Amino acid sequence: MPMQHVLFEDAARKIIPARKLEGTVAGxxxxxxxxxxxxxVDELVLGFEGIAGDLHAGWTRRSGSREPWYKRGTEMRNERQLTLVAPSELALVASAMAIRSVEPEWLGANLSLDGIPHLSMLPSGTLIFFESGATLKVDAQNGPCRDAGRQIALRARIDDPQKGELLFPRVAKRLRGLVAWVERPGTIRRGETAKLRIPEQWIY
Incomplete structure (x- = not known):
């Protein structure tokens, strides 16, 4: 049997089935x-271009340091329309930075979801449904950067701002949340239920 076929058969035996979760919109x-x-704010009004009036709204965006395969500033699809975080993960980051809290606003978050274990580890393709019919699709983890670290240092009044700026990317890896885009427009309100559908997963 060809080696490639063996590898794919082995992978097929390790497929993790799709499943569903529920959480609460904390903010x-x-x-x-x-x-x-x-x-x-009390609610987010979503169109296909993202959040109406938000800095990151748009059908497309310009590439940056996260996309080294493109010349910086190249126009590309905007898969980072919304940033999602979890209160439990931000608490872990705050503890690691020895500060009282890390607030979603300091990171530029658009949505705080409570009750979802290991939010930052949700796979690409996860769908998040809201009561209005609004639906988000997860693109990927959001990598922590020095810009957010600098804002945390400023807001938390860290004695050594540069230390805080450099510390955040180290301690927030895989705790920084997710980026997502709008699959179906609608409105998201604080306090409502979010229903998640996690797709089948496997290692290719």
């Missing part, structure tokens, strides 16, 4: 200005 936030920091 919704919007970046209405030129800075990435967000502010709490």
């Amino acid at each position: 919704v936030y919007r970046a209405g200005g030129a800075h990435f920091e967000t502010e709490a």
